[in-house]
Every structure is written in C-alpha cells, then in structure tokens.
Amino acid sequence: MSIxxxxxxxxxxxxxxxxxxxxxxxxxxxxxxxxxxxxxxxxADFAPETPLFGALPELDSMxxxxxxxxxxxxxxxxxxxxxxxxxxxxxFGALTRFASAKALQ
Amino acid sequence: xxxxxxxxxxxxxxxxxxPDTGPVMVAILPLFxxxxxxxxxxxxxxxLLAGRGIAGVLPDIPGQSESMVPLESLTLLRMSEAIxxxxxxxxxxxxxxxxxxxxxxxxxDTLALLDGRWHFAPMAGNELLRELHRIWRAADxxxxxxxxxxxxxxxxxxxxxxxxxxxxxxxxxxxAAEPFDQSGIPRRIVRLDSDPRPAxxxxxxxxxxxxxxxxxxxxxxGLLADDIASWIAQCEA
Numbered sequence: 001m002s003i004x005x006x007x008x009x010x011x012x013x014x015x016x017x018x019x020x021x022x023x024x025x026x027x028x029x030x031x032x033x034x035x036x037x038x039x040x041x042x043x044a045d046f047a048p049e050t051p052l053f054g055a056l057p058e059l060d061s062m063x064x065x066x067x068x069x070x071x072x073x074x075x076x077x078x079x080x081x082x083x084x085x086x087x088x089x090x091x092f093g094a095l096t097r098f099a100s101a102k103a104l105q
Numbered sequence: 106x107x108x109x110x111x112x113x114x115x116x117x118x119x120x121x122x123x124p125d126t127g128p129v130m131v132a133i134l135p136l137f138x139x140x141x142x143x144x145x146x147x148x149x150x151x152x153l154l155a156g157r158g159i160a161g162v163l164p165d166i167p168g169q170s171e172s173m174v175p176l177e178s179l180t181l182l183r184m185s186e187a188i189x190x191x192x193x194x195x196x197x198x199x200x201x202x203x204x205x206x207x208x209x210x211x212x213x214d215t216l217a218l219l220d221g222r223w224h225f226a227p228m229a230g231n232e233l234l235r236e237l238h239r240i241w242r243a244a245d246x247x248x249x250x251x252x253x254x255x256x257x258x259x260x261x262x263x264x265x266x267x268x269x270x271x272x273x274x275x276x277x278x279x280x281a282a283e284p285f286d287q288s289g290i291p292r293r294i295v296r297l298d299s300d301p302r303p304a305x306x307x308x309x310x311x312x313x314x315x316x317x318x319x320x321x322x323x324x325x326x327g328l329l330a331d332d333i334a335s336w337i338a339q340c341e342a
Contacts, residue, residue, distance in 0.1 A: 030299065035315045058317070061243040064268065066315045068238050074299050081242055 018075060024100045027074050028092070033065045048093025053086070064089065077102040112166060112190025114183060117172055119164040119191070120148065128201040128220070128341060130154060130161040130333065133188060133210035137231065137269045139314040140169050143207055145321050146313050147205065150205075153330035159337060162204075164191050166213065177263035177270040178234030181278040185216040194219040194319060208314055209233050211284035220313075221291035221340050222284075223333055226312070230282030237276070241266050291340050295332055306332065 033043040036058040134140040151161035163179035168176035204214040209228035257276040310325030
C-alpha cells in the first residue's frame with residue numbers, strides 16, 4: 001500500500017538517466033562536488049586538463065570508491081574495478097571520457 | 106534526551122525527541138561508516154519533526170555508534186531484533202511507531218511491527234556489498250584480491266573494512282537483503298534528484314553518506330521533515 005499522495009509502486013517515478021555527453025559531463029562535475037564536498041564554483045571551473053587524483057587532497061582511495069559508486073548510481077552504469085587505472089582519474093577530462101564511454105556503450 | 110531501550114540481546118541507548126504521546130518515528134541510520142556521516146543530519150531531521158509536534162527516537166544499533174556490543178558478533182537478524190525490541194517497547198505503552206530507514210538502515214526494520222515505513226535513499230544489501238568490496242579492495246590492492254566471496258569468506262575471522270570488523274555471517278546476510286515492503290502497511294520512498302531510481306518523490310539535496318567528513322544539509326532536512334509530517338498525517342487519519 002502506498003499513500004501520501006504517491007503513485008502506486010509500479011508507477012513510481014524514476015528521474016531520467018543522463019544520456020548526452022554534456023549531461024554526462026555535468027553529472028561528473030556534480031558528483032565530484034557532492035562526494036568530495038568541493039565548492040560548486042570551484043568545480044564549475046574544472047577544465048579537461050584539470051588534475052584530479054594526486055592534486056585534490058579530498059580524493060583519497062576511500063573517496064575514489066565513493067565517487068565510482070555514486071557515478072554508477074547516477075549514470076546507471078556498472079564499473080568493474082579492473083577497468084579503473086591510474087589514468088582514469090588523472091584529469092577531469094579523462095574521468096569524463098571514461099564515464100561517457102561507459103554510459104554511451 | 107538520552108534514554109535506554111531493551112532488546113533480546115541487552116540494552117542500548119537512544120536519543121528521544123518531541124512529545125511523550127502520539128506516534129513515534131524510529132530513525133534507523135545506515136550501517137557502518139555511513140552512520141557517522143548521517144547522524145548529525147538525522148538528529149536535525151528529528152528535531153524538525155519534534156518542532157512539528159511529532160515524536161522521534163534515534164537508537165544506537167547494537168554494534169554501531171556507542172554500542173558496547175562488538176560488531177563482529179552481529180548479523181542483520183540480530184540488529185533487526187534490536188529495532189523490534191525498541192518498537193515493542195513503544196507498542197506496550199500504546200504508541201504506534203513508524204520507521205525512518207536511511208540508506209541501508211532500511212534493511213533493519215524487517216522484524217519490527219511498524220505502522221509504516223518511510224525510506225530515504227534505500228539500498229539493497231547487494232549494493233552495499235559491492236561498495237564494501239570496492240573499499241576493501243582499495244584499502245590494500247596487493248593483498249585484497251578476489252571477488253565478494255573472497256572478501257567475506259577468505260579468512261577465518263571477521264573482515265576489516267574501513268575500520269569496521271564485520272563477520273562473514275553479516276556479510277552473507279546482505280546478499281539477499283532487500284528493504285521491506287510489507288503488504289498492507291504504508292511505505293513511502295524518497296530519493297535525491299541525483300538518484301535516477303524510482304521513488305514516490307525526488308528532492309534536491311546532498312548525498313551526505315558519501316562525504317568523508319560528517320556534514321549537514323539543513324534545506325534537505327526541512328524538505329524531508331515536511332514530507333514525513335504530511336505522510337504521517339495521512340497515515341494517522
């Protein structure tokens with residue numbers, strides 16, 4: 001039984017999974033912001049060549065785990081840990097390309 | 106106000122908010138590390154509900170927070186029995202109880218005789234296992250190899266994951282654990298806008314459970330308190 005102005009369960013609303021490249025980049029930006037607790041204006045300035053792993057003290061190995069899981073949830077993708085290497089998180093551009101390749105498969 | 110509750114395995118502490126009469130919201134924090142990251146937020150939420158005249162409690166789950174019970178000795182079933190004991194305590198005092206399950210906290214309200222379940226960003230046990238496995242692998246990539254089975258059953262004793270000693274029975278129990286949708290009992294699911302999975306409602310806010318340091322989101326707490334208050338009003342009508 002579902003009450004509270006809600007729809008029956010089989011009609012529960014799912015927000016749309018981001019699909020376009022720009023949408024995916026925006027999602028990666030928002031996820032970095034939310035997981036690492038960075039200021040939105042700082043993340044808005046990230047360019048493709050902006051370094052991430054090793055350059056952001058917030059991005060330690062635990063945070064990487066949370067970041068990957070949150071990207072999976074938001075983009076509706078599955079990331080095998082073996083797919084992730086040192087290069088994946090080297091720059092904002094590399095991470096966005098990785099996420100796009102997974103999401104647009 | 107700090108109080109105690111009894112369950113089959115002992116006594117645990119809880120924080121109480123709001124009036125001593127009427128229905129009680131039982132907030133259940135996520136398991137393990139996420140509990141630390143969401144506690145401040147849950148306290149804010151219960152304070153806001155108290156301000157709306159709704160009682161609430163935030164129990165220590167055995168093996169979590171300040172509990173003296175070693176986590177490695179616990180299973181999902183035992184933790185669920187604790188919530189059952191707490192809800193029975195309110196039931197014997199003639200008060201109805203509703204669950205607020207946050208993330209994997211939504212896996213611990215299965216035994217309790219609740220009058221309704223309000224789940225915020227609920228997750229299945231196998232999703233939590235995947236996350237734990239990822240953290241376990243990242244902690245020591247040279248030694249921590251293999252799949253979830255290797256993590257859960259690869260050693261004789263409990264597995265240390267991000268500072269928590271977790272027994273293999275608890276990990277095994279997560280494989281098939283799902284948030285409980287009890288027939289005939291109201292259940293409402295609320296998720297963040299950034300979470301594309303189905304829900305009764307999506308709201309803007311921060312996934313505080315991902316932050317390495319505890320944080321807060323007062324605007325989100327306000328939205329959730331309003332949502333819970335109107336849901337309770339309909340459940341109680």
